[in-house]
Amino acid sequence: MLKLSILDQSPVSAGVSHREAVQQTVQLAQLADRLGYTRFWVSEHHNSQGLAGSSPEVLLSTLAARTSRIRLGSGGVLLPHYSAYKVAENFRMLEALYPGRIDLGIGRAPGGTPHTAKALRGAEANLFEGLERFPAQVSDLVGFLTDTIEPGHVFEGIRATPLVESMPQVWLLGSTGQSGVYASQVGAAFCFAHFINGAGGQQAVRSYRSSFQPSALNVVPQATVCIYVLCAETTAEAEEQATSIDLRILQMEKGEFTGVKSPKEAASYVYSDWDQTRIRDNRSRMIIGNPSQVRDGLRRIADSYGVDEVMVVTGGYRAETRRQTLELLAEMFRLRPRLTG
Template sequence: MKLSILDQAPVVAGQSPGDALRSSALLAQAGERFGYSRFWLAEHHGLGGLACSTPEVMLGMIGAVTSRIRLGAGAILLPYYKPYKVAETFRLLAALFPGRIDLGVARSPGGPAEISMALSDNYLERALRMPDDFAALVRYLNDEKPGTQAPEQEDSIQAKRGSAQALDASSTGPAPWVLGTSVKSARLAAAFGTGYAYGYFMNRENAAEAIAAYRDAFDRSRGERPCVVLAVSAVCADTQERAEEIARGVKAWRLLAGQGRGEAGIPGPDEAARLLGPDDSASTDESGLEHAMIVGEPSRVRDRLSELRETFGADELMIVSYAHDFADRLRSYELIMQACGD
């Protein structure tokens, strides 16, 4: 199966956000060695324990220390920005690293309300205008300049769609993607013929409906065919016992985040045991609709990932893997590729 990496730049207990960002670069290099197809960085703001607020800055640095793996934002939170500026930034990255840059966008706030207000006085209004802004973004990615549309067309989403041609896979420009967990985001991707990445690790409930809506509505005049990436959380280790030990640290971190203490970072085994209790098990953390996580030794993880790929017909699986120890995190990605990769 085709595999990629989604990195949220998690902070580890005892380390700084800068350490987390430097680890992201090391992870991208390792992902390239292991054979992963893409490395995407997420954007978060004021969200304790997640260090990357500006993926575009990190991508410039990571592009300079890698040579083949596709790099992208997963995602730029478009309601905070003017589409033309986002297009300029990613066209510049594409010029530096031709044929390697993806631009994923989403409407999520990516942080608490007070941070959203600090970033944009009209976030909610801009979120509602996401289809218009995405239409403009796609035009600018295709090198159309502001003012080239008639005034009446600027206010018409249907007219905007008429000029939006998604870049194909062979293009050297930035390839646009829509990321989300809803039918609304799926239909936006379908309308512009772009790829669609569904955040299964964030919300399992809407996956089947959203992906079906994307495929049903996909506009083949703007894209060759639908392409679905399913983003999944997984922890893999050489043994089931070790995988569960690593995952307990991740589960404890989520507990801290729920208490507003996520900035403390992913705790080590001793602290995780103290927070969760000695009898807690991380092996079956798939009962809730959010934060589903596959935990196990390689064959178990392979079987579960294969099942998800078949269930949703995913073209690609994008793996989110956390660990307190960076060596464990690298090993998780290495084992997953060895067990599942093309």
Template sequence: MKLSVLDLVPVRGGQSTSQALAATVSLAQTADSLGFERFWLAEHHNMSAVASTNPPVLIAMVAAQTERIRVGSGGVMLPNHSSLIIAEQFALLEAANPGRIDLGIGRAPGSDPVITAFLSQSGPTTSVDRFPRQIMEVLTMMSPEGTRVRLSSGPDYELRATPAATSAPTPWLLGSSDYSAQLAGEMGLPYVFANHFAGAGQARALELYRSMFTPSEYLDAPKTFVIVNASVAETVEEARRAALPQLLQFARLRLGKKLGPVSVIDDIIESALSDEERVLIEKLTESWIIDEPAAAWKRIQAFADEQGADEVMISPNSGAYLADPLDHTPSRERTLRLLAEQARD
């Protein structure tokens, strides 16, 4: 079974954006050396604990400092952007790293309503109702043949994202609803359900995707993988302790509390958490993989088998100790290393 990585470039207390980016590069290099299939970077805006604001920039950074691993967006929130700009960015990324670039496309804003409104005022944010057409615009502009457009009553105009493409990024459609699953099936695209934050509905979405799938120039048969939040350590106790900072972030997000940088493990005192936080953390723990290596791997295999997937994308949600270096996160790298060892065995 193939393993991949999803990264949001977390920022912990006392850590600068520059140091968080260095930690992401270190994580990507670890994944690359361990044989992971792909390394994806998300798009989120105006969050003090997340530095993954611009996937194309991050992809260029990571691809330049790794050797073989595929690098992509998980995902680009397409309604936030001009189709041409995204096509140009990913066409150049593919030209610089042939055969290594994935274009994961999402429909959500990647932030709160205020940021969405701001993007609408200051940039090319498009209506989600135009989403299917926008996907096709990006895909055709990135192709070597390009596309033809017409403005008003003028003649057709040839449009290419880059002058002489010899290959194109692999497109993926991301989502957490029946809409995205059905659209991916109808368009004949690979599909990924955002299980790491959606929490429910994956089985139905994958069934709908597979039942609606129509072969296309991009894909002959349905293709998908599953995403899991994971914290793996030599003992269950250490894995849970390392997961607490991100569990607390998720709980506070769902409770509508103000979020700051991710807490370091040393600063979290479980007895000081509110009852609401404790309840949500225990609920989240049920769906996360928080365990010692052998048990964690068995759970991941069982989940993949249940969903009919032959690839699992790990979101390594292990936190850092105060004494850890700021330019990498040893516990996140440990999660990948321990799982890779189990996969080899």
């Protein structure tokens, strides 16, 4: 049976405050926990009007306290901005509090504009140097989490506290094959962001598996794929709600970082020929439709990647649309009996 998981970006719809958007994420995690989803990840974005999630570590502590079973993780911590040691300590603390339920997803994207990245790293920071240091940071992070910092290393003798027997599951996230290369080198799990890049992911996962090196993290490769999903009772309803996602992605590509617009606002937006082309192309990053269409689409994407788990990014203008997607998928894939209320 295909396992389903969720990446929630705390989207901010027009007329909704950032506080409300974060509370909607908490409520969605609680619903996912009741419905039987495998894991629930939250993202990291900065200086964004349309996305409220900026601190996965803090949000995860609340989600873990308000759920009981589901795995929780970052999708992901943007490691170039931070100290690998501090990230290791943050997630060891989460693992100490909620053992066996924490995932540490790591990304290398800026999560905002270059100007915002400088605010995160310091005004004098060299942004290109941060990306160049990423492989070494990943290696250091794994060393801190597994207590395998080698003798002679600059950090020899330093241990990440609290000292706990278990550790979070480490994932590398990416929309190109390079993150898969890094994941294979350290033995981490790998999640391909199909919702960001709809091309090349299958090859990236195959390459990751073929070059995987067992480590203290994993002895066998583990991969998943993340894709936009919107499911409704009818195809017409799904297509209407999906216009909000179409417009949001288009505006992000154009540098218009606003909140999620309603289907009515999307219908009144003036689209150029280029806009229409981009919307058609971006549909390769989504699965939209009624329950049977979405079920078949998820099975196809899983088969093409050779994975037994798919992570969905739920979209739509209203929180109710995201909840409906989760409920319909849970019913279709028989995760748990459908819940209401």
